Amino acid sequence: MNITEIFRSTIVASHLCNESKNPNCIDSFPKIRIHSRPKTAALYLSFDFFWKYCHLTVVEIQLVNNSLKSEFPTNALSCAQIRTLDLSYNQLTGSVPVQNLSRLTNLTHLNLSYNRFLEDKILNTEFFNRFNASSFIHSGLLPDVKRYKMRVLVLLVVFPIVVILLCCCLGWLCLKRPDYLPRTCRRRSHKFTSAMIDAATDEFSDQRLVSKRSGVDIHRGTLRDGREAKIEVYTEKVSKEKRREFEEECEAVLKLRHKNLVKVLGWCNSRNLRALVTEWTNGENVETWLSSSLASSWRRRLRVVMGVVEGVCYLWEQWPEITFDLNTSSVLLSDDDQEPLISQFKIGDGTVHQQVRDLFLFFLKT
Incomplete structure (x- = not known):
């Protein structure tokens, strides 16, 4: 160092020493204690040459509750003789220089609590075993117990419930409203459920009723894809065998392809409802x-x-x-x-x- 740097270092060191309220500041510089004085703490960290030529007598550094918003102050590690380093209650971020801290053989007390460091693999290092877990409370280095419990709760309770609800919803859609599923996911797109017929006819409202004759009610329905359809509902109750025959005949009717036949879109053959769905023609009879x-x-x-x-x-x-x-x-x-x-x-x-x-x-x- 030249004379100018020595002079500046001496003046700054004296000023910071007085700010720290250390007794016998001129003769020795054993402790740097700055609590709840953000401006003074920032002033300390801003003079790189002060830390570079730090007094060998400094054994304790406490920069507590100063709202420091920066990465780990590596300049403070230049004081190789320190035994205590307390950086708690700040807003320090980034990674902790574990290798540099490991070189401080005299360091017996470390407090990095209540900061925002990145969680890394510090837990499995020998350096971490030198100190208590209390040195890293809410520092970001230790897994957050509450967050961990929340993750376990979500994984073991919430996630299975969500999966069950999704399976129930998917099952309901497959059984009741397959028209909400993509066409590629429908096994039989021409088979309508009673819920689909109810929705298409507004629950068989009088406004949708076109005509009634013996055993058959004809409704005008609107399918979910917007197509208009004529829905013939067979009101006569039949046996299970008759319903099976009805479905076989509907499968045959579905294959009809002729210019003089109305196109059949599908059918419904549930326990309480039998219906044939054909395309709607606006033309008169x-x-x-x-x-x-x-x-x-x-x-x-x-x-x-x-x-x-x-x-x-x-x-x-x-x-x-x-x-x-x-x-x-x-x-x-x-x-x-x-x-x-x-x-x-x-x-x-x-x-x-x-x-x-x-x-x-x-x-x-x-």
């Missing part, structure tokens, strides 16, 4: 159409009759086990090209003679 001026042309009437015949022939040839309910009110006309659509299928007992009779009556009415 033939009965209404015949009363209008549009039906005055015999060419148009013949086109409607031929379309119905094509649909019936398709059923007789491809699906003879499927019957239909054919009348002027059950045959709809599409909006775009006035193509006739057979919209009501008989799920149950039907004979060829009855089908021929229905077709003949349709001819007579048109």
Whole structure:
């Protein structure tokens, strides 16, 4: 050091010594005690050369409750003879220089409590075994017991409860409302549950009711994907065997693909509800159409009759086990090209003679 540095070091050391209120400051400098004096503590730490040429007589450094917001003050470790180092009740952050502290062979008392150091592997070092755990209370170096208990509580109690609730919700969705699941996750997207039918028809409200006839109530429903559907609810109670036959017939009806047949979207076959779901057609039925001026042309009437015949022939040839309910009110006309659509299928007992009779009556009415 040159003369200027020696002079500055002496003046600063004398000033800091007086600030520390150490007796016999000029002769010796054994202790640096600064409690609850943040500005003075910051002044100490700002003079690197003071710590570099620290007096060998300094054996105790206490910078307690000074709200220091910095990393570990490594300059204080320049005082190689210190026995006590207390940095508690500050806001020190970062890592603790374990290797540098280990070199202080005379250090017998260390207090880093109530700081914000990073939690690292200091627990398994020989340096940590030299001191009590009280030296590191709420320092960030020790695992927080409350936080650890909270993690254990979450892991052992909360997490299983959440998993059970999620499984229950998923099970409820699979059983009651599979339409909320992605299409790829649905095993049978064409099978509707009673909850889905209730939701589509607003719990069978009168506003959704279109017509009622013997054993069948027809509702206009809105599916969750926004599609409009006609829902035929069969009110007659049947046996378990009949319900099984109903599902087999619905699976066959689902495969119908013809321009003169209404597309079948699915069915519901629960214990308390049997229903067939088909697409909704906004076009009027033939009965209404015949009363209008549009039906005055015999060419148009013949086109409607031929379309119905094509649909019936398709059923007789491809699906003879499927019957239909054919009348002027059950045959709809599409909006775009006035193509006739057979919209009501008989799920149950039907004979060829009855089908021929229905077709003949349709001819007579048109």
